[in-house]
Structures are given as C-alpha cells and as structure tokens.
Amino acid sequence: MTQTDTAQHTLTASPMPVRAAEQGRRPLSDQAVTALAAAYRVTRAELLAAQRRSFGQPEEPGQEPSADGARVARKLESLRTEAYGGSAPSDAHLAAEGNRKAGSEVLTEAVVRALRAGEVAEPAREALDALALAFDVPPVYFRQDDPEVDSLILSTRAVRNKFTVMVARGAGQDLPGEPWDELRAFIGETMREILAAEEHGRPA
Template identity: 40%
Template sequence: MPERRFDAAGFRSARVAKGMTQAQVAAALGVKDPSVVSRYESGDATPPPEKLPRLAALVGERVDDLFPRPGLPTLADLRCDAGMTQKDTAAATQTGSSSPVRAAEGGRRKLAPHYVAPLAEAYGVSVEELLAAEKRSFGEDAAAAPRHPQARHPEARQPQARQPVGPQSIAKKIAALFEGTAERERPTDAELAERGNARTGRAVLSGPLVTSLRLGRSTQAGPEVLEALAAALDVPAMFFETGDVEVAAVVTSLRTARIGLTAMAARGAEGDAQNAELMRWVADMFGGGPRPGDDSSPRARS
C-alpha cells in the first residue's frame, strides 16, 4: 500500500503561513541541522513517514489533509500515523525487540494474538482496525473497519515535545547579548548604528532606532534593519529570526568569547606565550580570531 505523500510545496506554504522558520521546525523534530528541513521543502529529501503527523501538527494542519494517503492503511501505515518507528513498538509488545512487528509489516508472519490489543492501544486504533490493516500487509482484501470510539487523530497521538525557547523579542535578544557586561563597557546606540551601516553598506540604522529596538519601544523591524543590527552586534542574522534556545546559547557564548579575545589583543596580551597559544587555538578552531583592526571591543557608553 503506498505511503502518505509528502507535499513539499504544501508543507512550505503551511510553514510560512504559520510563521515558523526552518530552524524552529528542525528543533521541534529533534533535528540539529536546519538544512534537513530545507531539503524536505526542496524535494531533495523525504522525511521518514513516522514524522509526517508531527510535521502536519507543527504547521496546524491535519495529516490527512496535508499529506493524504491513497487507499486504506497497512500495519506500517498505522505505526507511522502514531509517530512510531519499528524500534518503538518493542515497548508495546514487551518483547524488547521489533521483530514481531517487522515480520508482520513485511507480510512474513502475522502478529501473535497477545500482541494485537497492546499495539492497537499504542497506535490509538481499534483492534478491528489493526487486524484489517494486518490483512492488507499480507495482500489480503480488507474493508475499512469501524474506528475505535475513543481513537485519536494521528496528530493527537504524537507526543508534543516542548520546543526549547530562547529570548523572543528584539529587546530581549539584545539584552541577552549584553548580559554580564557593565553599562559603561557597552557601545552606544549611535555607535551600533554606525557600525551596522558600515558593515552592511546600507544606511538603515540610526541611534534613535537602535534605542527604540533595545528598549522594546519598537517590536518589529524589517530584514535589512535586523541584518544591520546583527552585523553591529557581531552575530548572525538568524539570531534575530529564531527563538531557538540552542541558537541563542551558542551565539551569545561565542560573542562573549570573541569580545574577550579582542580585549586581550588590544592589551597586547598576545605577546605572552600562553595567551598567544590560546589565540592560535581559537584561530584553528573557528577559522580565525578577531578581525585585525575590528572595532568590536567594548567601548565606553557616552
């Protein structure tokens, strides 16, 4: 029986309409590399069928609407609709192995009677639905069985893992970057505006605008403004595009380390053998230390 059809264009449209980034989808799926979602949407890769209910739920769609399945489900279809891998079924059968389910899904050996009810419960379907799906897995004709009166929709069976959330507003993100830095050591808003404009080659920032964003008086900004602000603060533009806590932690930590290294260089600390060794290690790890002549060291706020 054909699996559900992943609609790459439909998913991308639903994601954009929901206001989610590819990074947020990846984090919710437990995928560390956001480019995986990009490959899904470009058609270069297809998500595992057990992830389709979760993907649909993330963008607020029913899996039957967004990723329809032609025909009636097999055992593998029921499992995937429950968001489970074959390995996950070992807990339901209490065998410590996926072999019973793998054999039944492959049409080699039917489920032992004592596995049927626990699997039906795990999949959120009736025993009749499970047995009908088993027949289809063995190439037998089986009409649609009545749904269990308390059966849940596929998305509802998916555990809604809470996505770690970092600072959300522009003001909170700016505050996170300066956390632990004394007020007198921070660049002024005018300095940030000048730096961001210079690095992006566009005059989109001004001191008052940066002040308004930093204090939360303005809560929205266009892509060019956020790009310039990110450049001024020595962070990637994606820092302002996502609320992922891991992204926030990595960016703030690396920025803090970079400021510290720049301050060491400004003090002539690289002349010390140990500090010079540290600087070389950083250069090897991250493709280079602070940029020569870069004006990103902490400066007194006027």
C-alpha cells in the first residue's frame, strides 16, 4: 500500500497524516490508527509500535502484544470493521453495557481500550465474557480462533445490526405484515440457535 492509498482509509484529502507519522513529525490520530491497523491487517499495538520507532522512541518491556492479547485485539477489530462498518460503540459504552449485562463491575473504559490495543497479556475470562455480552456475541467468539466460527458470528452480527437499523428507520413499513414478521423470526431464530449451541458446548 502506498502513502497515497492510505488517504481512503484515514478519510483525509491527502496522505499527509501518514507521511508525517512515518517521518516522525506528527503522530496519527486515534481514529487513523484504528483505520490503518484494519487496512494493514495488524493490531493497534503493532501499528503504534511502528509509529514509536518512526519517532525514535525506544521499545519498552511489555509494549509488544502477547499472543492472547493480539488475538483479542484482532477479534475486536474484526467486530468493529465487519459487524459495525468501522464505527463500533465507544469503549465507555461497551464497558457500561458489559457490566450491566454481566451483573458485576468487571470492565472499565481503560480496560476495553487496552484490550483493543492488545496491551493485556492475559485477558481475564470474566472480562472477555462481559465484552461478548456488550457486543451481543456468544462468549465462544473470544475463546477460540477458528476462522469459520468467527465468520459465522461476524456475519450473523452484521445482519442483526442491519436489521436493527432497518427497524429504526421504519424500513419495514414498506413490507406486508406477514413477510416482515417472517424476516424477524428468521433472524431471531438464527441468533438463538448460535447462542444455544455455544451454551451447551456444541458446535454452532
């Protein structure tokens, strides 16, 4: 990818933000870091580490993401880009939703941000389960690394998001009652089957 190509990902008129970061003159914005990490297929932590090298900053122990931390960060980035079209809920919102649904205070805005950056060496199971609840995905999403399982969950979540947007915009008003009810039932049953399969320890 050339510097010129990066403009479409950072949504800027020119590649100057990337050029300035690579030359160690001005760091990327948080939004640009997230967008470019997805475009380069790396974690935010890996991209930020590269940026630090451009600024001549020495690496510090613990800055590089662990294997588990990098996996969780990658999965969160996949949710952001594939299920939410690049605009996921804020870290604060996810922490609040996860805690509310889990019934206990296991997440904070800082913890969610650190998980997204791959900075947590050994993510706690309770935190990942609460995060799964916040995203409305089954906990198995964070517990395994099977591409087919991930694809199924992400695809289903994306459909659910689109359906929610349709309802909010009143798009279903153009459909007769019976087909609209069938569509809602189909999407609802699909999600219930996935969640039920995970809860019983069976493949979805």
